[in-house]
Amino acid sequence: MEKIAIYGKGGIGKSVVATALSAHFGMRGKRVLHMGCDPKHDSAIRLIDGQDSIRTVLDVLGDNPAAVGTREILTPGRHGIHCCEAGGPPAGLGCGGRGVARAIELMDEMELLESGEYDVAIFDVLGDVVCGGFAAPLRDRFAEKVVIVMSEEPMALFAANNIARAVVTYQKNGVGLAGLVINQRAASIDLAGLERFAQRLNTRVLTRMEREPRIQEAERHRRTIVEFCPDCPSARALTELARALEAVKPTDLPLPTPMEDSEFFHFMATMGA
DSSP: OEEEEEEOSTTSSHHHHHHHHHHHHHHTTOOEEEEEESTTOOSGGGGOSSOSOOOOHHHHHHHOGGGOOHHHHOEEOGGGOEEEEOOOOSTTSSOHHHHHHHHHHHHHHTTTTTSSOOSEEEEEEOSOTTSGGGGHHHHTTOOSEEEEEEOSSHHHHHHHHHHHHHHHHHGGGTOEEEEEEEEOOSSSOOHHHHHHHHHHTTOOEEEEEOOOHHHHHHHHTTOOHHHHOTTSHHHHHHHHHHHHHHHOOGGGOOOOOOOOHHHHHHHHHTTTO
16 A cells, blocks of 8 residues: 655645645546645645535544544545545644644544555645644654655755654654655756755655646646646656656665754755855
């Protein structure tokens, strides 16, 4: 079974990547579980029709904790995909990471991944791994292959370095860093510098997505780019990513070598040199 977690800083394009992977695998006949691990619960909306939102795990637990089953927390999506959103507290109240942790705990109690019902599980996770709640897919052995989505922007690299630290922390659980996806913001970027960054983390760049208006157009239609425009460069890049991930064996992935903060900022200062 493929168990893949997509991480990265907020707004970097994690959900674009995660939902495209789920759609790709679903269109190929794979049985897919798509799990949104963000309090905003806005990941799976790209994969379902006829609804403006789906009930989150925390919504269901709040109604009747004693009667929660898989039927209550899963929403059917296109291509036979089963969608789930962890949810979170209202803005400004409570801990968003706790919602993710509780959802993962519930899925563990249900033995959802052990049921044999799925071929692929995709976790779309907010990159704030300073909070243990957002590290729950790694801590609780739900994910084996981690993909970090980043751009050329310094804070995207900073988040990627921190996420690599979390992979090191939980590597004993069978977690490996499969590589980086570059979702570039500018028309031209320092690809050599990003390759150097990947090498410094002891990983690789899996694919690169160029800035493309069709992605926003697909979002407005609540479709993934691989469905909306399969021949677009970004759709081809994400198809390439899916194939690369299938070829990866978690046990073959090297341990990441993240930098301490002082080294990271020195690296950034010399990145274009």
